[in-house]
Amino acid sequence: METTAPETTLTVSVQHLALRLPRGADRDYALADLSFDLPAGEILCIVGESGSGKSLCAQTLMGLLPRAISVERGAALFDGIDLISVDAATLRTLRGRRVGMIFQEPMTALNPSMRIENQIMEVFEAHDLLSPAERRARALDLAREVQLPDPEQAIKAYPHQLSGGQRQRAMIAMALALEPALLIADEPTTALDVTTQAQILKLMREIQRRRNMAVIFITHDFGVVSDIADRVLVLEKGIVVEQGAAREVLSNPQHPYTRALLAAVPSGTPAIRPDAPEQPVALAVTNLNKSYRSKAGMFGAVRSVRAVKDVSFEIRRGRTLGLVGESGSGKSTVARLVTRINEPDSGGIELGGQDYRALRGEELRQQRSRIQMVFQDPFSSLNPRRKVGLSIADGPIARGVARHEALDNARALLGLVGLDARSADRLPHEFSGGQRQRIGIARALALEPDVLVADEAVSALDVTVQAQVLKLLDELKRRLNLAMLFITHDLHVAAQVCDDIAVMRFGEIVEMGPTRDIFLNPQHGYTKQLLAAIPGSVRRH
Structure with a gap:
């Protein structure tokens, strides 16, 4: 018997977004005419070098743009709500509950003076959800879901008592606490070891599929892109130079900048080095x-x-x-x-x-x-x-x-x-x-x-x-x-x-x-x- 894939609905639609930089910057726009659609159940990787505007795209969707950068035009629709023009109260309600974010460096994003358990519970408290006992139980459930080792003890720890990979898992637990429809991950594995990175990527993919989330994954690592992306958007100095299915972009890049990024990826094959006379x-x-x-x-x-x-x-x-x-x-x-x-x-x-x-x-x-x-x-x-x-x-x-x-x-x-x-x-x-x-x-x-x-x-x-x-x-x-x-x-x-x-x-x-x-x-x-x-x-x- 034939089975059909579950119908997906459009979660995010960014339309002609332009972010103007302050006077004296190296260019006029941080992002110029950025457009993309992201349905539920897909992972979009936004790729580019530092300064390409990747993180500013995430900050725009979360309402966290620096004051010096202004939205000149465009819309960022999330389930029909424009995240750019929406009032502050509605945006606060959406954050966490409908849109979650994982930051690049969990040590700076986590409160160093609060136990992990209390930081996860704080997400429910901010939205006035669940009783204290239910919040505590849910925090432990989330610690298990993100596979924190010895979760009962891990959530009692302070951030500095956890490893980098464990802190990143705690950040993922906080971002997933209210089961958002959209998850934004800004370079979440850049500082991690290769084995820890592999574990985090596998975990995120599993949770994303299980919950049918839309994910915007920001990275400069094409190895990560090939592991996790459904689609890829390539930014160069705020301009979209290429976007499409991950397999197509990786195997048949059209733009010279995309080809240059791919060519710069270390191959993983050791270079053949000529023999040289033995030295002291x-x-x-x-x-x-x-x-x-x-x-x-x-x-x-x-x-x-x-x-x-x-x-x-x-x-x-x-x-x-x-x-x-x-x-x-x-x-x-x-x-x-x-x-x-x-x-x-x-x-x-x-x-x-x-x-x-x-x-x-x-x-x-x-x-x-x-x-x-x-x-x-x-x-x-x-x-x-x-x-x-x-x-x-x-x-x-x-x-x-x-x-x-x-x-x-x-x-x-x-x-x-x-x-x-x-x-x-x-x-x-x-x-x-x-x-x-x-x-x-x-x-x-x-x-x-x-x-x-x-x-x-x-x-x-x-x-x-x-x-x-x-x-x-x-x-x-x-x-x-x-x-x-x-x-x-x-x-x-x-x-x-x-x-x-x-x-x-x-x-x-x-x-x-x-x-x-x-x-x-x-x-x-x-x-x-x-x-x-x-x-x-x-x-x-």
Whole structure:
């Protein structure tokens, strides 16, 4: 007997939406003539680089536009109600009850001083629904639905006591509490590990199908698009350049910008690297250990957590070792130990054959220049009130280089990383995220290090900017004959830049070897699990 699919009704219709930017912006419109229809039961992925207007579309639908941005024309109809012109009281009623939203960073969206249970219950309280006992029971039901581990205990926790993936699950529970017809998810998996991301995407897809919701999923990751989207809309600087069925857009993109975005996606296939003469060992780490002591509450028992357990590896000049693993695996702790930002409990660190752990005082200060670090967030690591030329020159000046010479070298380094030398006289906020990361690299290179440590240096960047920075790092490594420790949770990225890979889990290296061997013939079960969790591959063009 034939079965017919359930009839869907139109949930969202955005018509000729134009958002005007304030005077002096880089363009007139944040969004220009945006139109799309989204029926119930479908997932629309809105894709584009930072500044393309993706998040502003979500903010418009939620009535959360910044005051500096105005709606010049257009409508955003939700079940016949124009979300742009509706009165504030009606909009408050719709939020949560009919339209839910998941934000990119749950740690900033959740109240740090409230338990998860109370934050979920607050959704019902705001709409004057259910009794206190019913709200508590429903909060627990939602925690189970989003598969929070040990839900009875998890909802009693504060946000900082949960992992990133658990906090995102709590945000999803809050967004789903009132069973909205429309769910808006703004980059909800960008900061998550590959395995956690895979779990969240699977969970969202299951819930969306079960509840027949319409979902607007905002992302810059085409791997995520291929996993979750029914349809795709591509934005470039506020203009829709392409939209259509996900399969069609991914396999046969029509617009050059879409093709460029797809071409910038790391393929996940390790690059074939030419054999090179074996060079001296720049960094050798032997049996490195680090434990942290923590206390459960004001009067709780003190417990010791081994963050790094007997970690050993070496990196030769001209080569990159990728340290990969999930959050909490110990990757960043290793970075802080080898640079001696933190001190290990035991183990050896040698720089070019010299015992780096034995150095103290002035001798250590002089030798620190030999190993430099590029941080994940260049904006927070740069002084916002200091011109970038001075930020780059500070290290050499502190080591006795004349100020004018250090500033001349800073301008030369800006040119080396692909920026105009005149950029030296600008402040950090005047640059894009990718440009700030280039400045961070220039600052690290100012001290002419032998070893460069890049800690999640491209994780926050758009796919096209990420590709540019990865290419830059690889070129600099070869040109300057650097050894590089590249820390990432993104195996696609590791495949592009790393000669060798070490896989970390719970503070230990569980597998290590040449990149192609790790990808094509993984031996450890955890490595296989990480590779299996990479978001769906997309066809390259």
